[in-house]
Amino acid sequence: MNPLIAGFKAILIIGVISISIHSDLLGQENLRRAFQPAHVVNKTPYGANPSAGQYVQTDDAKIYYEVYGEGEPILLLHGGLFGSTIEFSDLIDKLKRHYRVICVSTRGHGKSEMGTAPLTLDQRANDAMAVISAVTKDCVTVIGFSDGGYTAYKIGAMYPDRVRKMIVIGAGELRPGIRAFQLTSSQAIAMDKRYWEQQLKLMPEPDRLEEIFTQVANCYNQLTVSKDLLSGIKCPVLVMAGDKDEGNPVERVISAARFIPDHQICIIPNAGHGCHNDNFAASWESISPFLKKSNFSFLSLSKDIIEPCQVSCSFTDWDNLPVLKVIKDPSILPVDEPTFAKVKGIDFRDGVIEVKVLSRLLNDAPDYARGFIGIAFRISEDNSRFESIYIRPTNGRAEAQVRRNRAIQYFSYPNYKFDRLRKESPEIYESYADMGLDEWITLKIVVNGTMAKLYLNDNHEPSLIVNDLKHGAIHSGNIGLWVDVGTEGYFKDLKITAR
Numbered sequence: 001m002n003p004l005i006a007g008f009k010a011i012l013i014i015g016v017i018s019i020s021i022h023s024d025l026l027g028q029e030n031l032r033r034a035f036q037p038a039h040v041v042n043k044t045p046y047g048a049n050p051s052a053g054q055y056v057q058t059d060d061a062k063i064y065y066e067v068y069g070e071g072e073p074i075l076l077l078h079g080g081l082f083g084s085t086i087e088f089s090d091l092i093d094k095l096k097r098h099y100r101v102i103c104v105s106t107r108g109h110g111k112s113e114m115g116t117a118p119l120t121l122d123q124r125a126n127d128a129m130a131v132i133s134a135v136t137k138d139c140v141t142v143i144g145f146s147d148g149g150y151t152a153y154k155i156g157a158m159y160p161d162r163v164r165k166m167i168v169i170g171a172g173e174l175r176p177g178i179r180a181f182q183l184t185s186s187q188a189i190a191m192d193k194r195y196w197e198q199q200l201k202l203m204p205e206p207d208r209l210e211e212i213f214t215q216v217a218n219c220y221n222q223l224t225v226s227k228d229l230l231s232g233i234k235c236p237v238l239v240m241a242g243d244k245d246e247g248n249p250v251e252r253v254i255s256a257a258r259f260i261p262d263h264q265i266c267i268i269p270n271a272g273h274g275c276h277n278d279n280f281a282a283s284w285e286s287i288s289p290f291l292k293k294s295n296f297s298f299l300s301l302s303k304d305i306i307e308p309c310q311v312s313c314s315f316t317d318w319d320n321l322p323v324l325k326v327i328k329d330p331s332i333l334p335v336d337e338p339t340f341a342k343v344k345g346i347d348f349r350d351g352v353i354e355v356k357v358l359s360r361l362l363n364d365a366p367d368y369a370r371g372f373i374g375i376a377f378r379i380s381e382d383n384s385r386f387e388s389i390y391i392r393p394t395n396g397r398a399e400a401q402v403r404r405n406r407a408i409q410y411f412s413y414p415n416y417k418f419d420r421l422r423k424e425s426p427e428i429y430e431s432y433a434d435m436g437l438d439e440w441i442t443l444k445i446v447v448n449g450t451m452a453k454l455y456l457n458d459n460h461e462p463s464l465i466v467n468d469l470k471h472g473a474i475h476s477g478n479i480g481l482w483v484d485v486g487t488e489g490y491f492k493d494l495k496i497t498a499r
Contacts, residue, residue, distance in 0.1 A: 033089070033277070034082035034195045046092055046103060047085030047110050048202055056134045058127055061115030062204075064105040065131045069096030072164075073140040074291075075132060076103045077148025079170075079274070080216055081188060084110050084199065087145070090280045091287075099291075102140070104131050106147065108212040110202050119215040121223060124151040125158050132162060139164040139350060139449040139473060141291065146170045146248070146273065147216075150225055153256075156233040161449065161474035164350060164499060165236045167287060170245055170273050172252030173259075174225040179247070181217040185210040230259035238264045238290045242271030242278060264290065299343065299494045307342040309383055311483060316490075323492040326483050327362070336417040338383040340376050340480030343494070348377060349476035351498040354444040357481075358490040359393045359437055369486025370394045371437050375445055376413075376480035377452075378471065386413050387469050388482055389445055389454050396435035406430045408454060408463055412470035433463040448499075449473035 031045045052066040066085065074095055076088050085092075085103045095101045107127055108114040117123060128151060132140055141164050144152030149171030156163050189196045200206040239257035241250050250267055257263045266286040271278035276287075299305065301324045306313055310329045315322045328339045359371035374390020388411055395407040410429040411418050421429045433456050435441055444455040446462075450473045453462035479496065483489040 033087040034192050042089040056130050058130050061107050061113040063127050064111035066103045068101045071099040073100045073136045075140045075142045077144035077151050079145045080147025119219045121154045125154040141165050143167040160234045163235050167238045169240045170248045172248040173256040181220040185213045227259045233260050236262045240266045242268050242275030245273045305344045310339045313341050323490050326489045328483050336411045340482040342478050342480045346479050347476050352446050354495040356440050356442050356493045358440050360488040362488050365486030372484035372487050373489040374482045376482045378475050379478040393435045393437045404432045407432050410466045416470045431464045
């Protein structure tokens with residue numbers, strides 16, 4: 001080949017690559033949300049970003065998603081038909097600084113396939129759950145807009161063990177006949193031709209566009225979203241709407257919210273259906289504190305809040321401050337039983353439990369006593385089910401390495417006591433840490449879904465990680481200050497942060 005021609009081709013290829021990269025970085029003349037104002041420039045091509053994009057295979061479709069940032073996971077679900085991930089551009093820019101943001105392109109939208117099965121809300125929820133499971137084992141916060149908001153409601157009801165909290169924007173109560181869904185693809189294209197030219201280039205099956213509109217109409221014209229669904233949502237939900245939303249008017253949004261047991265309502269002034277874009281500043285002022293909010297209690301232990309369960313409880317002065325003393329009922333012979341001082345009025349599922357403990361051996365303690373002391377959590381009302389992590393202080397400095405390796409223990413009542421776990425999964429639910437009798441030790445348990453981590457004495461790294469709490473993530477319950485045979489246990493400075 002002529003060297004001059006070869007050189008020209010190389011320059012041409014480099015130029016094309018450069019233009020392509022530059023286009024991605026500038027990003028946004030060609031990637032925009034529906035009806036985007038001319039002055040808005042999105043800095044990142046959310047929804048078509050090859051550096052962040054991945055797929056998960058569901059039963060009949062490949063679902064596209066992107067992941068940004070690090071931290072607690074947040075799932076974003078965009079609106080339907082005119083919806084796309086880029087409509088969350090401002091929100092993703094904010095969230096990815098402190099959270100792990102999972103952005104799903106709904107089937108039939110963006111780069112996701114449409115599949116073969118008819119569209120249903122259950123299908124939407126299962127698609128989203130497939131993405132969640134591909135990315136994290138943790139519970140997630142779900143933020144959904146419009147169609148994505150209805151999907152969020154369904155996820156919260158179907159998968160309560162995987163959802164920490166939700167923010168739903170522009171999704172009100174819905175029944176057949178309350179609103180007609182009959183928009184066609186040709187009508188939509190006429191409303192924003194430039195947007196649809198962009199989206200059709202992203203879609204793996206652009207020839208099925210009208211089918212998508214038909215399926216969405218069929219689904220929503222038959223859909224009921226009311227008390228039966230919404231009352232089953234157990235997590236906290238912030239329900240938002242613009243005061244000028246004509247498709248989902250404020251009255252129906254508020255009606256939906258009030259069916260949810262733990263709800264908050266936020267109405268954004270001078271905003272329409274996409275209130276998070278019409279007035280992002282006001283929306284963010286509501287979203288940010290809701291995400292950060294946790295229920296914090298620093299409890300002064302007293303007889304008024306303690307309920308003994310197969311233990312004796314008393315209070316004694318320690319450095320002129322009262323501390324709780326707990327001793328197991330000696331008539332309870334089995335180990336790893338519900339033997340704790342239960343803290344009244346607590347309904348804990350996820351969060352942080354922190355308490356200072358000190359263990360001594362009773363004078364008549366048996367040879368196998370180890371100063372057993374710890375925390376029970378997610379205790380059922382009748383004490384028949386709970387999780388627990390405790391320590392064996394005498395093992396922390398034992399001469400035998402095997403005993404040292406068993407200084408910390410997890411168990412799940414009633415079916416997974418320490419002996420079964422040790423036999424079936426050796427070394428998985430026990431670990432070593434330096435500790436001893438007659439010294440104050442800070443226990444901090446961080447619970448998130450099916451995972452629990454124990455931190456000792458303000459250490460930054462956990463001493464024990466349990467990845468599969470045996471009762472799963474769905475249950476909440478009380479908290480107990482737990483002891484076992486031969487222990488004279490002391491507790492103080494209890495702090496609970498529920499998420």
